Amino acid sequence: SMSRAEQRDETDCVCSVGMKLTWDINDPKLPQDLKQLDPFQEWTDGYVRYIYSADDKNAQRHLSGWAMRNTNNHNCQILKKSCLGVVVCSRGCTLPDGARLQLRPAICDKARQKQQKKMCPNCSAALELLPCRGHSGYPVTNFWRVDGKAIFFQAKGVHDHPRPESKSETEARRSSVKRRVSSPPFTPKRRLMESQSIHPEETPDGEPGRPALLCVEPAERISFIEPNFPQHYPQFQSSEPYYNPHNALGEAPPTLQKPANPRLYMGRPGYDFQGYLASPSYPVTSDLCDPRSDFTQNHFTPPSSSSAPLSSSSSSFDPQTKAPPAWKELLKSSAPYADNHHYYSAEYPCRYSSNAPGSPAGLQTIITTTTKVSYQSCPKPSAGLPSYQPAKAAGLPGCSSLLEDASPSSYSTEVKVTEESGGVIKSLSFPPEPLQTKTERLDAYDY
DNA sequence: TCCTGCGGGTTTA
DNA sequence: TAAACCCGCAGGA
Numbered sequence: 459s460m461s462r463a464e465q466r467d468e469t470d471c472v473c474s475v476g477m478k479l480t481w482d483i484n485d486p487k488l489p490q491d492l493k494q495l496d497p498f499q500e501w502t503d504g505y506v507r508y509i510y511s512a513d514d515k516n517a518q519r520h521l522s523g524w525a526m527r528n529t530n531n532h533n534c535q536i537l538k539k540s541c542l543g544v545v546v547c548s549r550g551c552t553l554p555d556g557a558r559l560q561l562r563p564a565i566c567d568k569a570r571q572k573q574q575k576k577m578c579p580n581c582s583a584a585l586e587l588l589p590c591r592g593h594s595g596y597p598v599t600n601f602w603r604v605d606g607k608a609i610f611f612q613a614k615g616v617h618d619h620p621r622p623e624s625k626s627e628t629e630a631r632r633s634s635v636k637r638r639v640s641s642p643p644f645t646p647k648r649r650l651m652e653s654q655s656i657h658p659e660e661t662p663d664g665e666p667g668r669p670a671l672l673c674v675e676p677a678e679r680i681s682f683i684e685p686n687f688p689q690h691y692p693q694f695q696s697s698e699p700y701y702n703p704h705n706a707l708g709e710a711p712p713t714l715q716k717p718a719n720p721r722l723y724m725g726r727p728g729y730d731f732q733g734y735l736a737s738p739s740y741p742v743t744s745d746l747c748d749p750r751s752d753f754t755q756n757h758f759t760p761p762s763s764s765s766a767p768l769s770s771s772s773s774s775f776d777p778q779t780k781a782p783p784a785w786k787e788l789l790k791s792s793a794p795y796a797d798n799h800h801y802y803s804a805e806y807p808c809r810y811s812s813n814a815p816g817s818p819a820g821l822q823t824i825i826t827t828t829t830k831v832s833y834q835s836c837p838k839p840s841a842g843l844p845s846y847q848p849a850k851a852a853g854l855p856g857c858s859s860l861l862e863d864a865s866p867s868s869y870s871t872e873v874k875v876t877e878e879s880g881g882v883i884k885s886l887s888f889p890p891e892p893l894q895t896k897t898e899r900l901d902a903y904d905y
Numbered sequence: 906t907c908c909t910g911c912g913g914g915t916t917t918a
Numbered sequence: 919t920a921a922a923c924c925c926g927c928a929g930g931a
Contacts, residue, residue, distance in 0.1 A: 520909085528910055529922070537910075540922080566907055567925085596922070625908095908931080915924075 474499075476507035476611065483507075483536055483601040483612040492608055500624065502600070502613045510609040517609040520602045523624040524590075524617060525563045529599070540597040541590035541615075544622040545573060549583035562622035563587055592618040 475494045489509070496508040498516040501523040510517035520526075526539035545561035553559060559578060564570040574585055590597040593615025601612045623631075 527908095530910095530912065530914090530924090531921075532912075534911080538921095564907070565909075569907055599921095906931100909929085911927080913925085913927105916922085918920090 474506070474508050476509040479509070481507070481610070483603055483610060488603070488605045488608075488610055490606055492606075495608060499611075501621065502611070503598075504613065504616050506613050508611040510611060512604060512607045512609055514609065517602075517611065520600070521625065522600060523621060524598070524600075525565060525622050525625075526600055527565045535603060537602040539600045539602070541592070541599070541617060542570070542597070543588045543590040544619045545585050545587050546620070547578035547581060547583050548586040549578065549581055551578060551581040551583065553580050558620070559585075560620050560622050561585070562625065562628045588619045590615075590617055590619055592616045 474496045475492065476496055479489045481488050492509060495511045495514075498510060498514050498521070499506075499508055500516070500521065502508070512518075520537060520539065522539070525542040525544070527542055529538050529540045531538040542563040542565070545559075545563050547559045550558065559580060561573070564573045570587070574587055576585055577583065578585055592598040596615070598613065598615030598617050601610075601614075603610045
């Protein structure tokens with residue numbers, strides 16, 4: 459049985475398993491015989507790595523709260539996705555609930571173009587897509603790779619825009635609207651609520667700007683909302699710094715090819731955000747204490763939570779098969795997504811990140827510890843990898859001590875000074891949004 | 906209808 | 919050569 463210390467280590471450590479180990483998604487050989495895996499992370503941000511169970515339904519689907527689209531990297535071993543950003547009101551109007559409109563960009567190019575032609579449901583101004591430029595001026599990228607009994611995840615870049623509506627929220631709203639369209643009865647009270655705000659995508663006639671007075675039963679609404687409510691939240695995800703200046707992989711960020719987005723943004727009303735305000739749910743930058751990175755962490759701890767109880771299905775995985783990507787095979791043998799549709803979605807403090815206009819977003823001090831060996835294009839089997847060199851371990855202190863201040867009422871303000879072209883990165887953290895719950899936020903969008 | 910992944914292709918540094 | 923990006927296709931919900 460496990461000692462108390464071990465249990466504590468598992469549950470309290472702010473490090474992800476993925477960050478404790480030294481690996482890169484491009485490594486010919488990834489860590490094997492993993493004793494510990496990470497719970498799924500919906501809102502990853504920063505240069506982070508996680509190792510999920512191959513049975514994790516969310517990981518199997520390469521899910522992200524961010525709107526990520528597939529990008530072709532001509533490597534069938536590694537699935538690459540890049541962030542589409544967020545759709546906002548060009549006028550930056552305030553919704554009835556005080557939040558800002560932050561729609562999930564459609565993944566499909568065509569659907570996204572349509573989406574952008576619509577108008578703000580609140581003020582009828584044009585909608586605007588804020589592209590993600592969090593990776594040296596390019597969109598944040600996520601990489602997925604199945605190896606052995608694990609799904610390896612790696613992200614590069616720090617999102618420089620507010621969170622969009624999560625995928626589950628979008629889906630919930632859509633199905634909710636569909637149902638209401640087909641079953642009209644509504645109560646006067648509900649009608650009043652609904653008339654207070656509207657959503658662009660779901661007006662039956664496709665005409666934005668007019669409230670759709672539709673009905674939904676409270677119980678029904680709850681059922682969509684509940685899975686997202688942050689009941690359980692792994693601490694290592696929650697004590698994220700707002701900005702991780704260090705690329706934990708030792709990978710030098712590419713030189714700036716495009717001007718980094720100089721947006722200023724934060725997650726709560728009262729601060730300007732280039733004309734917009736992020737909703738109160740703007741996330742903290744997610745990053746973890748990789749032994750190779752020595753950035754300081756803020757000491758914010760979110761509401762209590764736990765990992766998503768994803769049931770494991772006995773899917774067989776054959777590392778030898780290469781024709782269909784491994785995750786495809788995993789999906790075939792796994793239970794329906796709905797069974798485990800359970801996310802974390804913490805309502806989190808804002809980030810306050812500023813990049814001076816024209817200043818590179820990604821120029822950070824790099825600790826090079828890994829030798830990068832890239833896979834070649836798809837048909838090439840990765841047999842014979844003599845050039846592989848295991849990365850050396852840096853052996854920096856652990857990170858459990860970073861969680862000392864777990865009180866929700868305590869939060870920190872810190873200034874990070876990083877050696878990066880003389881740049882100074884200021885990070886402010888705030889306590890969790892105290893009043894607004896997910897349920898309340900959904901109300902603003904749910905009619 | 907749109908999400909998702911695949912993969913051929915181009916462009917740029 | 920690597921990375922970003924475009925496009926169409928197909929399977930699926």
